[in-house]
Amino acid sequence: MFSGLSAxxxxxxxxxxxxxxxxxxxxxxxxxxxxxxxPTAKVHGYHRRTVKxxxxxxxxxxxxxxxxxxxxxxxxxxxxxxxxxxxxxxERHQRRTVRxxxxxxxxxxxxxxxxxxxxxxxxxxxxSRSTALRHLRRLPLPQQAVxxxxxxxDFALRRRHRYATIITDAETGRRVAVLPDREMTTLExxxxxxxxxVEVVCRDGSAxxxxxxxxxxxxxxxxxxxxxxWRNLCDKVQxxxxxxxxxxxxxxxxxxxxxxxxxxxxxxxxxxxxxGRGVGLLDxxxxxxxxxxxxxxxxxxxxxxxxxxTPAYRPNLVDxxxxxxxxxxxxxxxxxxxxxxxEIRELGYTGSANLLVRYxxxxxxxxxxxxxxxxxxxxxxxxxxxxLRPKETALQEKITAACTEMTQLADLIRDFAxxxxxxxxxxxxxxxxxxTARAADLPHLRSFTNGLEIDRPAVNAGLTPPHHNGRTEGVxxxxxxxMRQMHGRAGFDLLRHRILLP
Numbered sequence: 001m002f003s004g005l006s007a008x009x010x011x012x013x014x015x016x017x018x019x020x021x022x023x024x025x026x027x028x029x030x031x032x033x034x035x036x037x038x039p040t041a042k043v044h045g046y047h048r049r050t051v052k053x054x055x056x057x058x059x060x061x062x063x064x065x066x067x068x069x070x071x072x073x074x075x076x077x078x079x080x081x082x083x084x085x086x087x088x089x090x091e092r093h094q095r096r097t098v099r100x101x102x103x104x105x106x107x108x109x110x111x112x113x114x115x116x117x118x119x120x121x122x123x124x125x126x127x128s129r130s131t132a133l134r135h136l137r138r139l140p141l142p143q144q145a146v147x148x149x150x151x152x153x154d155f156a157l158r159r160r161h162r163y164a165t166i167i168t169d170a171e172t173g174r175r176v177a178v179l180p181d182r183e184m185t186t187l188e189x190x191x192x193x194x195x196x197x198v199e200v201v202c203r204d205g206s207a208x209x210x211x212x213x214x215x216x217x218x219x220x221x222x223x224x225x226x227x228x229x230w231r232n233l234c235d236k237v238q239x240x241x242x243x244x245x246x247x248x249x250x251x252x253x254x255x256x257x258x259x260x261x262x263x264x265x266x267x268x269x270x271x272x273x274x275x276g277r278g279v280g281l282l283d284x285x286x287x288x289x290x291x292x293x294x295x296x297x298x299x300x301x302x303x304x305x306x307x308x309x310t311p312a313y314r315p316n317l318v319d320x321x322x323x324x325x326x327x328x329x330x331x332x333x334x335x336x337x338x339x340x341x342x343e344i345r346e347l348g349y350t351g352s353a354n355l356l357v358r359y360x361x362x363x364x365x366x367x368x369x370x371x372x373x374x375x376x377x378x379x380x381x382x383x384x385x386x387x388l389r390p391k392e393t394a395l396q397e398k399i400t401a402a403c404t405e406m407t408q409l410a411d412l413i414r415d416f417a418x419x420x421x422x423x424x425x426x427x428x429x430x431x432x433x434x435x436t437a438r439a440a441d442l443p444h445l446r447s448f449t450n451g452l453e454i455d456r457p458a459v460n461a462g463l464t465p466p467h468h469n470g471r472t473e474g475v476x477x478x479x480x481x482x483m484r485q486m487h488g489r490a491g492f493d494l495l496r497h498r499i500l501l502p
Contacts, residue, residue, distance in 0.1 A: 004053065004099055007089050008065065019060040022053070026067050026084060033072045035079040044081045045069040051090060053097045055124035063097070065090075100125065105139050108132040109501055112485040133494060141500050146176060149200040151472030152209050154182040155479050157492065164492070166475060166499070170202045173471035178496040184212040191216035202469040204228045205455060224458035225469035226420050232448060233416060234382055239444040240409055241381065242374040246303070248402035251372070251395070268304040271295055317351035318344075318359040325365040372399070381410055384417075408440045419463050426463035475499075 002010060008024040030039040046066055053061040069083050089097055096104070104127055108116040113129035116136075120127055127135075151170035154163045165179040165187060177194070179186050187209060191198070195217055202223045203209045213222055241248075267290065274284045281299065285292040318325075321344040328335055328343070337360065341353050349356075359365065372395065380388065380396040388396060400410040415433055419426050434449045452459050462468070482498050483490070490498070 002053075002056075004097070005063065005089070007086050008063075019062050020056055022061060022063045024063055024065050026065070026086065031068075031070055031084045033070075033074070033077060033079060034082055036072065036074050036077045038072060038074050038077070040070050040073050042071045042073065043068050044071040047083060049090070051095055051097055052100055052125075054100050054103060058124055060124045060126075101135055101138070104132060105135040108136040109139065109498070112136070112482075112490075112498070115485070133490075137494060137497055139497070139501060141497065142502055144174070144176075146194045146197055147171065147174075148197060149202065149467055150176060150195075150198055151202040151469045152187065152213075153204060153469060153472045153476055154206070155476045157483075157495075166472065166479065168472045168475050170200070170467055170469065170471060173475060174502075175475060175500050178499050180492055180496075182206075182208065184208045184215075187212040188216045195220075200461075200465075200467055202467050202472065203458070204469065205232070205451070207455075210455065210458065221461050222458040223465065223467045223469075224455055224462040226422075226462050227468070227470065227473070229452075229459065229462065230417075230420060232451065233413070234378070236444045236448040237382060237409065237413060238374060238378040240405070240442050241378045243444070244403060244405055245374055248372075248377060248399045248406060251398045251402065265304045267294075268298050268301060271298040275299060313364060316355060316359065317349065318356055318364075321347060321349055322365055325360070329365065381413055405441055409442060409445070412437050412440070412442075412445065422462075422464055422466050424464055427460040430460065430463060 002013075002022065005022065005024060007027070009027055010022060010024045012023040014021040014023075028041065030041040032039050046068060049065045049067055051063050051065060053063050055061055067084055067086075069081055071081050072079055085092065089099075091098060094101065104116070104120055104125060107120055110116075111119060113133045116132040117127060117129040120132070147169040149170040151168045152165065153168075154165050156162070157164050163182045165182045166175065167177045167179070167190070168175055177190060179190060191213065198217060198220055200221045200223060201213045201217070202225060203213070204225050205228055210222060213220055267288070270288055271284055274287065275281075279287070281295050282292060285295045288295070324344060324347065325340060328340060337353070337357055340360075341349075341356055344356070377399050380392055380399060383392075385393065385396075400406055412433070415436075419430055419433065430452070434452060437445050437449050479499055483495065486495060486498065
């Protein structure tokens with residue numbers, strides 16, 4: 001039962017009300033002096049220590065230990081007396097055994113402060129949340145060499161205010177270091193000190209990290225992450241789709257306009273009537289009682305926007321009977337709602353009449369597809385055609401064929417997606433792709449190509465070798481979970497310690 005106390009001589013065990021009290025003493029053996037290492041068994045005096053050990057039978061174990069103060073036999077030693085220690089069982093100034101401290105540290109490693117304090121209290125090892133965090137800080141950090149391929153990325157300590165930098169092994173995902181900020185000088189100094197064996201650095205499109213790596217390790221290959229390249233392309237594609245909304249919006253089925261659309265049309269007409277009579281923008285704002293920026297926005301619009309966004313309705317009990325309602329209303333437009341209610345109840349409908357009336361008034365039983373928004377159109381163009389349903393494929397083809405620019409945009413998206421599979425020769429294909437994109441009348445996509453040219457060596461390295469920054473992004477996701485656990489209690493030192501623990 002007390003095998004962990006085998007280094008001691010157990011003299012008595014008392015079963016108390018709330019704890020098991022063990023009386024023990026150290027063995028009568030020679031102990032080396034901590035300064036001169038001379039063995040000695042000469043007793044100068046005794047001391048009492050009270051420490052806690054791992055629980056037994058769900059109850060706390062308290063060890064009342066007698067230790068010796070020994071005298072060093074070497075007269076010239078600067079430590080004439082010393083208190084003996086029990087390696088592997090007790091440490092200096094500790095009130096808990098090594099194995100009990102280890103258990104508390106492991107619980108705090110998984111649950112951090114408050115959660116660890118609640119759990120170890122149930123396990124008869126009561127500690128406060130601050131003590132649990134202190135035990136967590138005592139866990140030794142792994143001492144490992146810096147790998148050949150590293151990934152660098154930032155994460156938010158406080159969003160839009162404070163950021164830190166994490167460095168990982170890009171091949172295994174092991175955490176290597178955490179830096180207190182994302183400044184160029186901080187990363188540069190770390191790379192100069194620890195990056196002697198680094199050959200490849202995977203990063204996002206940050207110019208700060210690129211400059212730091214270039215200055216500290218000029219011979220290192222920088223790899224731009226492919227996910228960030230695709231994400232940047234997606235943003236530019238959405239802007240292009242929004243700019244050509246007047247071309248592809250005509251494929252939508254006609255829907256009755258709402259109050260907002262009517263108000264937009266009236267304001268657009270009023271603004272352009274005043275501008276046609278020579279009234280200035282500021283005077284238009286005063287006459288119409290709207291903001292100056294609103295007047296400027298209407299003045300830039302060649303025609304009023306007619307795009308309508310369908311609300312995102314939640315599924316309800318009427319959805320399974322939508323096709324029946326649509327067919328009946330097409331056959332008999334004036335069919336009473338009470339008749340429809342009776343029919344779908346015979347089919348198994350269990351909802352109320354009010355739910356059916358609201359469903360019909362919202363127009364959810366009308367039309368074969370919702371009104372397409374720029375966001376939805378962009379998603380259709382950016383999704384792998386193999387993952388689209390037949391209805392979505394048909395809509396995507398209509399959007400692509402709306403105008404020449406949309407057709408060119410779809411072709412460029414497909415060609416760039418093929419480049420994201422690492423292969424030799426992709427750098428040459430990327431040059432041809434950039435030339436084609438710049439020749440098209442797509443200004444937003446042209447700005448994307450300019451960004452590729454600025455970081456062209458890293459982009460080429462990202463499209464040819466298999467290295468990427470995905471594992472670093474995964475570590476960032478885990479870091480966010482750790483920060484949620486430790487919110488309100490963790491400073492950067494504790495957070496860094498927690499991240500680097502394996």
